[in-house]
Amino acid sequence: MIKAQHLSKRYGNITAIENVTFHVQKGEILAFLGPNGAGKTTTMRILTCFMPASSGSAEVAGFDIFEEPQEVKKRIGYLPEFPPLYTELTVTEYLNFVAKIKGIERRNRTQALTRVLERCALTDVRHRLIGNLSRGYRQRVGLAQALIHNPEVLILDEPTTGLDPKQIIEMRQVIKDLAGHHTVILSTHILPEATAVCQRVVIIHEGRIVAIDTPDTLSAQLRQSEKIHVTLEAPTPETTEAFQKIKGVISVFHEPTPDGRVFVVECELGHDIRSELASLAVRRGWGLLELTLVKLSLEDVFLKLTQEESKDESKGELLEEMKVGTGTQADPAAPGGTGEASEDPGEPGKKRGSRAHKGKAE
Amino acid sequence: MRSMFAIMGKELRILFTSPIAYVVTAVFILITGYLFYNIVLFASSQSMQIMRTQGALPQINLNDLVFRPTFNNMSVILMLTLPLITMRMVAEEKKIKTIELLMTSPVPITSIVLGKFLAAFAVFTLMLGLTAYMPLLMWYYGSVEWLPILTGYLGVWLLGGIFIAVGLLASSLTENQVIAGFLGFGAVLILWLIGWVSQTMSDSALGPFIAYLSIGEHTENMIKGMIDTEDLVYQLSLIVVGLFVTHRVLESQRWR
DSSP states (O other): OEEEEEEEEEETTEEEHHHHEEEEOOOOOEEEEETSSSSSHHHHHHHHHHHHHHHHHETTTETTTOOOHHHHHHHHHEOOOSOOTTTTBHHHHHHHHHHHHHOOOHHHHHHHHHHHHHTOOOOTTSSSSSGGHHHHHHHHHHHHHHHOOOEEEEESSSSTTTHHHHHHHHHHHHHHHHTBEEEEEEEEEOHHHHHHHHHEEEEEETTTEEEOOOOOHHHHHHHOHHHHHHHHSOOOTTHHHHHHTTTEEEEEEEOOOOOOOOOEEEETTTOOOHHHHHHHHHTOOOOOEEEEEEEHHHHHHHHHHHHHHHHHOOOSOOHHHHHHHHHHEEETTTTTTTOOOSSOOSTTTTTHHHHHHHHHOO | HHHHHHHHHHHHHHHHHHHHHHHHHHHHHHHHHHHHHHHHHHHHHHHHHHHHHHHSOOOOHHHHIIHHHHHHHHHHHHHHHHHHHHHHHHHHHHHHHHHHHHHHSOOHHHHHHHHHHHHHHHHHHHHHHHHHHHHHHHHHHHOOOOHHHHHHHHHHHHHHHHHHHHHHHHHTSSSOOOHHHHHHHHHHHHHHHHHHHHTTTTOOOOOOOOHHOOHHHHHHHHHTTOOOHHHHHHHHHHHHHHHHHHHHHHHHHOOO
């Protein structure tokens, strides 16, 4: 449905994206993942024909974006990072206007309008001025605008920014429901979002694609060790040592939680030592409370990939070192992440990592 | 074509929902009305004087005495008010990023530019139409020659078109409304003032050339009651050039 070949965009000396190549199948949801300023918006703007690429080519719904931009535009719904709303118009007036400029026939307009109003749950506010709506509603009007002409391809630039947790879940549900009928590309810098919504992820960093795959495969490929969290009721000083003696264990360390009862055991791949840990803990009477196998999250994958890039390129540069520094600090496997307040309701503790990405980009 | 009317409709709705159109029209009507009143008072006192000195009622030409200065006043006031209507038209779209919606919709840039121009032109036509009470009053209480008044209106109408086209161009150059408004006003003022420059250079070859470029000269003929093809060509081509350059500016901004 979408084929991008070697897209590059340069602003003077600054390269925004370089050699971006990817394909999206019909009905698929693809996420662009990357820190702010990685080139996600630029790629989307090129695909929507808002701006031309410096080199490379792309095809959307069978039409070349340079040769037949009008045909491409008819088949794309685009929700930019800032929803393009006229605050002086009511929701209905606005959507009617969009319907007209998207070329919907007069007789189909009312029907299209009712459909998107329902789909985006805007029926109640349809006669209100957009300027008086809250951020969440505005975002939904933005989505409605992208959906009104029932486009084959939807391009959503950070569709959940500025929404509250409940609205984020609703928005994700709406996007999930779009799969199958529509091909969706969405960008995000929130990692759990990509895992929650998308079938495939494109990790983009400093204008280049670092990896394209499903979230599961990505984490499986990059996992070098297994981590197990063990919570004990009454650990003794020799606990660490005892754990270390188990075959396959690489390292054991203490999570610095207030009560000091959580241990992180890292072991080689393919060694499932959970039962051994459990029996050891029971035998010694440490009171086993919890035992969890920690999967490598997309966040770890992301940090790993982007860090490797930076290390390869210029080890000596201060800037790069700083980036690596922030990355390590934000490693979610490192202890202490769970206590933080999190914007994301689904996955507490993950926020820490994504906040660190923001820091990196700035 | 349909998308052009969609854009025009949207612009008109915004002009009338936000009070821009009402405020600009009201101020325009107020100022032109006040000046018209003064001109009429002056004209009547002058005619009284003529009557006293000559002892009989001479042929008083209301067209020359009242309407020529009125149309000239209108032109100057339009120079100040029309940039206020056009200044937000493109600059605002860029500021609040709605330009992304327009540029990613299957709408040719020509439709965007023409739609916006026609919307501003429609409001302006309404403004001008409201001043029709002036000739109607004069016609009711005195005797006026209608044709020169109509050509005068045509001249001011086209002049307004130029102001709008230039204002739209100014608006497309920036995303700051104040800058757009001032730039539009400045550009129009320069087009007007070069008429004066030409007077000081009247003996050189450049003089007539610069005089031809000035807006004032061309409108003046129509206000006097004369329609010259040269003036029509000048005014229409200035509108077309303004809109064309706006189109080019919008197109080129994609490439940056």
